[in-house]
Amino acid sequence: MKTLLISDIHANLTALEAVIAAAGSFDATWCLGDLVGYGPDPNQCVERVASLPNLLCVMGNHDAATLRRIEIDAFNPEARTALVWTQQQLSEANAAFLRERPEVINVDQITLVHGSPRQPVWEYLLDTRTATANFEFFDTLYCFVGHTHLPVIYHLPDDQRLAHLIVPENTTQVTLAPRSIINPGSVGQPRDRDPRAAYALLDMDDYTCEWHRVSYDFASVQERMRQAGLPERHILRLAAGW
Ligand code: ZN
Numbered sequence: 029m030k031t032l033l034i035s036d037i038h039a040n041l042t043a044l045e046a047v048i049a050a051a052g053s054f055d056a057t058w059c060l061g062d063l064v065g066y067g068p069d070p071n072q073c074v075e076r077v078a079s080l081p082n083l084l085c086v087m088g089n090h091d092a093a094t095l096r097r098i099e100i101d102a103f104n105p106e107a108r109t110a111l112v113w114t115q116q117q118l119s120e121a122n123a124a125f126l127r128e129r130p131e132v133i134n135v136d137q138i139t140l141v142h143g144s145p146r147q148p149v150w151e152y153l154l155d156t157r158t159a160t161a162n163f164e165f166f167d168t169l170y171c172f173v174g175h176t177h178l179p180v181i182y183h184l185p186d187d188q189r190l191a192h193l194i195v196p197e198n199t200t201q202v203t204l205a206p207r208s209i210i211n212p213g214s215v216g217q218p219r220d221r222d223p224r225a226a227y228a229l230l231d232m233d234d235y236t237c238e239w240h241r242v243s244y245d246f247a248s249v250q251e252r253m254r255q256a257g258l259p260e261r262h263i264l265r266l267a268a269g270w
Pocket of ligand 1: 088175176
C-alpha cells in the first residue's frame, strides 16, 4: 500500500497539483497540517486535500489560527496579515472541514501530528536535542511531523540516548527503523533553499519511505499573491525556498 505524505501546503494549489501529479497512483494520503496560510488558494487547497484517497489529516497552527482557535497575535505581523486575509476568504464549508481535524492521529504503529508529539500544534523540531526529548511523548514506532518545512528523519535506536539526524534529498529512499520521527518537508513553502515542492511516498508493507522534490510554476502563485495583496516577503521566498 502506497501512502502519499504531505505537509504545509499553505494555500499553494500549483505546488499541490504538481505533487499529486508527480506522485502517480497512491492508495492513501497522510497530511500533516497547515493547509492554509501564506498562499493565495486556501479554499482550493482544502477542497483538493479533502478529495484525496483515504485521507488522514491533522490540524496545523495556521489552520488553528484561521479558525480563531489560537491567538493571531502569536504570529509575526506578515503572517498575521496573511491569516486575516485567509479568514476572510475561507468558505464556511472549508472552515468546517478544518475544524474537524484532530491534533493527533494514531493508527497502528504510526502517530501523525503537525508540530511535535509533545505539543502537537506548536512545537518546532529543529534540533536533535528537542527531537530526542519528544520520543517520550509518543508510544508508536513512527511519528510523522511537519511544521518546520524541512525534510528530516530523527532516528533513536533503543540503545542510544541521542537521536541521529538524517537529511533526505530528492529521491533519497530509506527503510524506516524504529523509532523515528519523520518530516516529508513542505509542499507549498519549502525552507531548505530548494524552492521545489517537497513530499514523500511511504510503503508500509516494507517500511520504505522515499523523499521527492518537484518543480512547479511558482511565478503564477506569486502573481496570484500580488493580486490578493499578500505580503511581499512571502511572495519573494517562494522563488528561493526560505
Ligand atoms: Zn507551516
